[in-house]
Amino acid sequence: MSWNVNSLRARLPRVLELLAAHQPDVVALQETKCSADNFPHEEIEHSGYTAIHHSGGQWAGVALLVREPLQAQAPLTRLPGDPVPAEARWCEATVAGTRFVSVYVPNGRSLESPEYRRKLAFMAAAAKRAAAIRSETGARGLVLGGDFNVAPADLDLRDHAAYVGATHVSEPERLALTELLEQGSLVDAFRHLHPGEEQFTWWDYRAGSFHKNIGMRIDLALVGSELQGGLMACGIDRDFRKGFKPSDHAPLLVWLGVG
């Protein structure tokens, strides 16, 4: 499972609700927005999970939650080659022989912004790391879950006019995502199982965007080619975008056999 929670501490009741509802084996969280000192280990452990995390304080932050008795082994809480490593956007660990990554790709802000160049550099480093994971870690498989801040194709957003000349849809961003898929030998799980289906994972808090279903599919589960035979289902739980204090993203669920 992968979910951009937009603050782990603000979202903790909904996160614990999600764990109880679906009992996922591995959860990749993004935008935890808490310092390492404030990470809510106690509440997560009380729900039967252990966490590894890369926390940067006020902004960004990622984590992997693993359901007991599974264990997160050989954790790495940084992306090698990330030009701004203090921003806390990458953590990985091996669970049951498979390497799992939680990733939060930078927003980019605008095509002219230095943040946009930083986004492309981050994605290039992610592609290089994905390729290196197989040769370096000895893991039998690779799964990246996260907020990639890229709508892979025009089908993955509703309001095309609003995104002319904007980030998330530009050619360089889409090429960088393609490069990550190719270098990591990865497949976009949702699109692989649901070709041609319009489903979103993010809706702006403003202007009733969720109610009108004006959103984007920017949260992805990228599954290694060696695991594609075990890829059974993939879906988005829209109920967690509703109700009390929702995130602006909905959780992405993947049913995957890694044995």
Next chain:
DNA sequence: ATGACTTTCACGGAAAGA
């Protein structure tokens, strides 16, 4: 419609998100 909402830090309002 130059907006709309939600979070953090800090205690007003800027910064960030997408």
